[in-house]
Amino acid sequence: MEQLMEFFLKNGLRPLQLDAQLEELEQKLTHSELTTLLFLDRYGELSMSELAAQLGAPLSTCTSIIHRLQKRKLIHRERDAKDRRIYLVKLTADGEGMVQKAKEQINAMFERVQAALTPEELQQFMFLTLKVAKAIQNEPKQIKQHKKAEVRRIQIED
Template sequence: MEQLLDLFVKNGLRPLNWMPEARELEQSVNSSELSALVLLDYYEELTMSELAEHLGAPLSTITSLAKRLVRKELIARSQSERDQRIILVRLTSEGKQLALQAKAILESSLERVQSALTADELQQFITLALKVGRALQQDSKEEKVKPAKSLHKIQIED
């Protein structure tokens, strides 16, 4: 079951969006913010670029998300000691508590899945979930990189 949790967290998938139990947590943060908190709990500290990559969102979107989380006192931002241009983010104690609540909901849901399946079915489910996760990630990355359209010359009359 740890494989599934890793799959969701490491690949930026957002299973909490599908779980009604998470709606209570979304009264204080939205689903994207909640996903960021769970990722930060998993990795402890990320650069803004790494967070954007994990969440599959542009850096500008993650910057505004991070500002909201700082205002809510759920994360702290700091400059890297090695390179002042790099901004690091990590959870505050309040953010850690919220992330742990989200993680508990996710683990509980995964335990229900595990108890409903045989060992063979569970292995097949994990294999398929990994495959689907990769396919979904691949599609989103391909959509971001669209080939440039060829330019056509048009005449403009004076």
């Protein structure tokens, strides 16, 4: 189950949108807030820039998420003792409790998936899920067609 959770988080997938039982949790927190809590649980203390990189979001977006979570007392943010320019973010006890509830619900969902599939099917599912997610999340690359430069002659009247 831990492997599936890491697989989903590292590849930007959203397991929370797959299960109706998780709706209650998502009514309390936005998807971005819950994902932030899950990343903090996984990695412990992160700087704001590290967290933004993990979320794949601009620092300004990450700052907004952190402010909302801090108001709810789910995270604690403090300056780094070594470099006062850096803010470090970590879960509070309430944040850890929220993450525990989320992980229990996510694990229950993954257990249902695992029970429905053979080990081979589960490996294939993970491979195909990653492949589809990458195809959806990557913007199609524009194919540049190189045209031969044409010289236009403009007639100038005297």
